[in-house]
Amino acid sequence: MSADFEAVVAGVLEVAPAEVTDDATQDTLPSWTSMRHIQLVVTLEEAFGLAFDYGEIRDTRSVGALRGLLRAKGVLV
Amino acid sequence: MAAVVGDLPGVRARWQEVVREQPAAVVRISLLASYTIDPVLPYLGVALHDAGLPMDAHVGPYNQIVQQCLDDASPSARHRPDVLVVAPRFEELGEESGHASGLRAAVDAADGAASRWGALLVVVLPPLPTRRSALAEGLPQPAVAAREAERARLAARPDVLVVDGEQAVRAVGSRQAHHEALFRFAKVPYVEQVFAELASRLAKAVKAVFGATPRAVVVDAAAPGVEDLVDDLRLLRGLGVRVALTDRVDALLDVVDGWSSAEPDVRDASDLDRLGVFDRLPAVPPERVDPVGPVSDGVSLADFVAGLDVRVTCEPVGPDTAEKVAEVVGRAKDFTLGGAPDLADPTRIVLAVRVADRLGDYGVSGAIGLRREGEDWAVDVFSLSCPVLGKGVEDRVVAEILATTGGRVVFRHERTPHNDVATRFLDRTDLSVEER
Numbered sequence: 176m177s178a179d180f181e182a183v184v185a186g187v188l189e190v191a192p193a194e195v196t197d198d199a200t201q202d203t204l205p206s207w208t209s210m211r212h213i214q215l216v217v218t219l220e221e222a223f224g225l226a227f228d229y230g231e232i233r234d235t236r237s238v239g240a241l242r243g244l245l246r247a248k249g250v251l252v
Numbered sequence: 253m254a255a256v257v258g259d260l261p262g263v264r265a266r267w268q269e270v271v272r273e274q275p276a277a278v279v280r281i282s283l284l285a286s287y288t289i290d291p292v293l294p295y296l297g298v299a300l301h302d303a304g305l306p307m308d309a310h311v312g313p314y315n316q317i318v319q320q321c322l323d324d325a326s327p328s329a330r331h332r333p334d335v336l337v338v339a340p341r342f343e344e345l346g347e348e349s350g351h352a353s354g355l356r357a358a359v360d361a362a363d364g365a366a367s368r369w370g371a372l373l374v375v376v377l378p379p380l381p382t383r384r385s386a387l388a389e390g391l392p393q394p395a396v397a398a399r400e401a402e403r404a405r406l407a408a409r410p411d412v413l414v415v416d417g418e419q420a421v422r423a424v425g426s427r428q429a430h431h432e433a434l435f436r437f438a439k440v441p442y443v444e445q446v447f448a449e450l451a452s453r454l455a456k457a458v459k460a461v462f463g464a465t466p467r468a469v470v471v472d473a474a475a476p477g478v479e480d481l482v483d484d485l486r487l488l489r490g491l492g493v494r495v496a497l498t499d500r501v502d503a504l505l506d507v508v509d510g511w512s513s514a515e516p517d518v519r520d521a522s523d524l525d526r527l528g529v530f531d532r533l534p535a536v537p538p539e540r541v542d543p544v545g546p547v548s549d550g551v552s553l554a555d556f557v558a559g560l561d562v563r564v565t566c567e568p569v570g571p572d573t574a575e576k577v578a579e580v581v582g583r584a585k586d587f588t589l590g591g592a593p594d595l596a597d598p599t600r601i602v603l604a605v606r607v608a609d610r611l612g613d614y615g616v617s618g619a620i621g622l623r624r625e626g627e628d629w630a631v632d633v634f635s636l637s638c639p640v641l642g643k644g645v646e647d648r649v650v651a652e653i654l655a656t657t658g659g660r661v662v663f664r665h666e667r668t669p670h671n672d673v674a675t676r677f678l679d680r681t682d683l684s685v686e687e688r
Contacts, residue, residue, distance in 0.1 A: 189268060209585060210290055213434060217291075217444050218261055229436040233583075 178222035180245065180252035184238060187215045197239030215241075223250045260295075260444050267294035270301050277308035279462050282333035282371070284312040284320050284362070286344035288439040295451030303455065303463050313586070313673070314439055315344050316642035317358045321365035322553040329369055335458055336369065338362040339376035339417065339450075341441065342395050346611035352398040354611070359402060361551070363412065372413065374457050376450065377403060379417040382430055382441065410490050413457040420449035439639070473497045557644045560609040564648040566620060566656075569595075573604040576616040584618075584635035586673040587646070590666030591688065593621055593633045602633065605649055607640040614640050620653060622661075629657040632664045634674070646677050664688055 185192040188206045201207045207215075216232050219225075219241070225248050227235075235241050245252045279300060283289055290311050300307045310331040312320045317338055320328040328336070338358060345354030359375055366373035380395050399418070406412050421429040424445045434440040442450075469488055471478060478497075485495050551559075569577050578595055581588070595602055605618030617640040621633025631653060636645060653661060666688040667675055678685045 186265060186268075209438065213291065213438055213440060214264065216434065217431075218264070221261055221444070227433055229433045232433055232437045 180242065183218055183222050184215065184241070187211060187218050195238055197242060198237065199239075200237040202236075219245070223248075223252075225250065260448055263298050263448065264294045267297050270297060270306070275301065275306040278305045279307045279335060279458060280331060280333050281307050281309045281335045281337060281458070282312060282328040282331045283309060283337045283339070284317045284328055285339040285376075286315045286317060286341045286358075287339075287435075287441050288314060289339055289447075291440060291442075291444060291447040292451045292454070295448040296454055299451060299455035300458060303459050305458065305462055307458075313641060314638040318361040318551075318556050319553060319642040321361035322551065322556060324365075324368060329365065333369060333371045334462070335374060336362060336366045336371040337374045337376065337454060339378075341378050341417075342381045342398070343441075344611070345378070352394070352401060355398050355402055357551070357556070359406070361556075366412075372458075372461055373411070374413045374415060374454060375402070375406060376415045376417045376454070379421040379429075380426075410487060413460070415450070415453040415457055417450060420446050420453060423449045470496045560611065560643055562607065562609045562643045562645060562648065564645055564652070565606045566603040566649065566652045567606070569602045569604050569619075573616050577602065577604050577619045580616060580637050581619050581633060581635045584637060585668075585670040586638060587618075587634075587636040587641055587677070588668070588671050588674055589632060589634050589664065590668045590671055590674075591632070595619075595621070595633070599623055600633070605636070605645075607643075607645055609643060618645070618649065620649065622653070622657070627660060629661040630664055631661055634663065634665075641673065650681065650683065662686055 181192045181195040184195045188195075188204055188211055190204060190206060194204065199207075201212065212232075216227055220227060223245060225245070227244070231244055235244055242252050281296075283292070293309055293311070297307055297309065308331075310328060310333070312326070312328040317340055320326040321336075321338075323329065340355060340358045342355070345358070355378065362373055362375065365371075377399050378395075380399075403414060403416075406414050421442070424443065429442055429446050431440060431443045469485065471481060471485065485497075489495050567573075574595075581593065581595060593600075601622045603620040603622070604616045605620060607614045607617040614637075618636040619633055620631060623630045623632060634649070636649070662684040663678055664686045665671075665675060665678060
């Protein structure tokens with residue numbers, strides 16, 4: 176299963192795709208609230224057909240970390 | 253298994269669009285749950301928006317159903333809801349009395365609140381408990397009994413609507429319904445499909461009262477089996493639906509606003525249900541109504557909190573609690589003094605706060621940071637996790653701080669976009685407070 180990672184993240188966080196850079200974090204994107212983080216997790220799970228564990232959900236606080244996590248799970252993003 | 257609501261990302265995207273449009277709200281809804289119910293909002297919001305009922309929803313704090321309902325100044329009350337949705341879960345209600353007393357307390361408090369606030373009460377019957385290992389030994393009987401007792405009791409209350417959370421879980425499948433990682437992270441117990449299913453049922457209930465659902469039922473008196481509808485029609489009449497019995501259905505339908513002869517024939521209660529008249533089928537006979545009596549309230553907020561038997565202990569952080577304390581401080585958003593304290597700073601004494609009550613042991617649920625300043629003390633870390641809020645824990649921790657410092661203490665806080673709960677708490681005390 177494949178999806179446009181940047182488009183998914185941009186759509187959930189309601190930012191322009193250009194803002195979805197690896198150094199974007201929960202601190203630099205005001206729309207990346209706790210609830211949006213949950214939405215992001217479930218949307219990425221749906222879009223890429225994978226599951227995150229508790230530690231991954233808790234510790235993934237930047238776009239780069241998210242991308243790295245998906246790559247580690249064998250998803251090309 | 254029933255069909256699951258589809259295209260969930262699409263619905264969530266639409267909800268974002270609806271929120272941006274800011275349509276004037278037609279229905280104000282307060283939702284109170286013992287878990288994080290926020291994921292239901294996109295699905296409920298879109299369903300009601302599409303039904304011409306844009307909503308203004310407020311989600312109350314985690315697991316504070318009774319506290320919010322007993323307090324007419326609570327955020328849920330101040331939202332001035334037209335609809336009060338309460339969604340307890342057995343897992344947070346406690347095990348005593350076979351689940352029944354916790355569920356009843358939540359429903360009673362909500363019923364009283366809905367009455368005082370002038371809101372329609374919608375009760376979500378809790379799904380059966382997550383831990384279903386007991387299934388091998390049979391159904392979790394105490395939970396089943398508690399659900400059925402409450403269902404029967406509420407069946408005698410046509411002014412209270414009931415949505416069955418177990419149906420939402422079963423529509424997805426009990427084994428696929430739970431999201432353990434999200435529950436551990438944010439107390440979100442279910443996968444999105446369950447929230448979508450729950451929203452579909454809640455929307456149906458709200459539409460039945462506020463929406464353009466039929467306000468009149470015309471029954472062909474000559475149809476075979478029509479006598480079986482009598483009890484259902486009486487119930488409908490009690491709900492304010494106009495009921496007409498005629499042997500000239502076609503002629504009458506022509507003059508009833510909003511109806512046409514294309515409407516399905518009403519042959520039994522399930523046809524009425526398909527028309528959207530019911531929140532549920534009125535299938536419970538009166539003799540099954542719980543003999544305990546009608547829903548009532550009479551418990552004060554102070555009584556309720558006192559009855560929780562809350563136990564709070566504060567202890568110096570040690571190797572076994574350091575990680576948990578750091579996590580609590582890092583994740584606390586609602587009750588925190590703000591800032592990003594360095595817990596390793598040796599000039600600060602950090603205490604771990606453990607909390608337990610009769611509903612469960614919450615473990616390390618908070619932290620205090622004290623710094624000596626001459627003869628006085630300053631508190632610049634005071635964080636509590638959401639599951640222990642609304643139980644009077646804050647007051648007990650403050651009492652502990654005052655005892656430890658001899659009252660020579662100042663609380664230093666920084667306002668953040670989210671820590672209103674902590675700042676409002678400090679505002680209502682006579683503590684010495686400084687804003688950074």
